[in-house]
Amino acid sequence: MSIRDLGFGPLGIIGAGHLGSALALQLLASGIAPDRLLLSTGVSEAAQARLRATGLERWIATNERIAATCPYVFLTLRPRDWPVLKDLTFVAQATIASTIAGVPAAALEGVTRRRCLHVMPSGPDTIRGGLGICSLFPHHPAMAGILAEMGMRVVPLDSEEETQAFTAALCLPAVSVVAQSLGAALGPQWQDMERAFPRLAETFRWAREVAPVLANESDRIAYVERMATKGGITEVIVRSFRAGRSLASSLSDGIARCAEIAAAAEAAR
Numbered sequence: 001m002s003i004r005d006l007g008f009g010p011l012g013i014i015g016a017g018h019l020g021s022a023l024a025l026q027l028l029a030s031g032i033a034p035d036r037l038l039l040s041t042g043v044s045e046a047a048q049a050r051l052r053a054t055g056l057e058r059w060i061a062t063n064e065r066i067a068a069t070c071p072y073v074f075l076t077l078r079p080r081d082w083p084v085l086k087d088l089t090f091v092a093q094a095t096i097a098s099t100i101a102g103v104p105a106a107a108l109e110g111v112t113r114r115r116c117l118h119v120m121p122s123g124p125d126t127i128r129g130g131l132g133i134c135s136l137f138p139h140h141p142a143m144a145g146i147l148a149e150m151g152m153r154v155v156p157l158d159s160e161e162e163t164q165a166f167t168a169a170l171c172l173p174a175v176s177v178v179a180q181s182l183g184a185a186l187g188p189q190w191q192d193m194e195r196a197f198p199r200l201a202e203t204f205r206w207a208r209e210v211a212p213v214l215a216n217e218s219d220r221i222a223y224v225e226r227m228a229t230k231g232g233i234t235e236v237i238v239r240s241f242r243a244g245r246s247l248a249s250s251l252s253d254g255i256a257r258c259a260e261i262a263a264a265a266e267a268a269r
Helices: 017-030 045-054 063-069 079-087 105-112 125-127 141-149 160-169 173-180 187-194 199-212 217-226 232-240 247-268
Strands: 012-014 039-040 073-074 093-099 115-121 133-137 153-156
Touching: 012 017, 012 063, 017 039, 017 045, 017 125, 039 063, 039 247, 079 105, 093 105, 093 141, 105 115, 105 247, 115 141, 115 160, 125 217, 133 160, 141 153, 153 199, 160 199, 160 232, 160 247, 173 199, 173 217, 173 232, 173 247, 187 199, 187 217, 187 247, 217 232, 232 247
Parallel strands: 012 039, 012 073, 073 093, 093 115, 133 153
Antiparallel strands: 115 133
C-alpha cells in the first residue's frame, strides 16, 4: 500500500499531540494528498497552539468525523484518554493502528469493534529527522508499507509481550540524555542490556545512534519532556534511572509499567 494510493478515503489521526503531529508531517512529506488527511487534538489552548505552530491547523476535524470517514486511522492518544473511543462508530472495514503504549490491540478491538493493530513508533524528533523506528503487531502488509514510506524502520513482532518490551526500549534515548545530565557513562551497560534482552539488540543499537548529545541542560530537559507523558513508560524509566538503578533495571521497570497499563485496559473493556 502506497500513501499515494489512499484515494478511497482520508487517513485520520486521533489525538494529534507531539507524536501525532510528527506522523502527520511525515505523511504530507511522503506524498499523501492534502485533502486525504484529518487530525483531531485536545481542546486546550496548548494543543491548538501546537498545531498552529506546525502548520497543521487546517486539517483539524472532530473525532466523530474521523471515525465516520477514514478507512485508516492512527490513534495517538495518551493511555489515560483511550476510553473516548467508546463513543465513536468507525467505518466498516476500518483498520486502526494504535500507538497507545501498553493498551493491547485486543482491548481496542473490543471497544472499536474494528480490526486494530499495535504500532509503536519512536519519538517525534526521530520521526521528523528520518530516523524513526516502529514496531508492528500483528503483521499487516498495507500498514507496514505506509509506515516504511513515512521513512520508518519497521520491526514486525509476534506478541503483545514483545510489543511491551519494544515500547519500553523506545524510551532509552531519553535515558541517554538524562545520563548526560548526571555525567553517567553508559557504555558497558549497553552490553549488559543486549545480554539481558537479546531480542531487542537492534532497538538498543538504534537508541544509541539517535540519542542526541546536548550541551545545554535546558535542551536536555526539553528533549525528555517531549518524549514523556505523565504516568507513562518514559517517565517511569527516567525516574528509575535518576534514582540510581541500572539501565537494564530501569528498562525492566518500564516493561512492568507497560504490563500495568495493559492490565488496566483489559479491566476497562
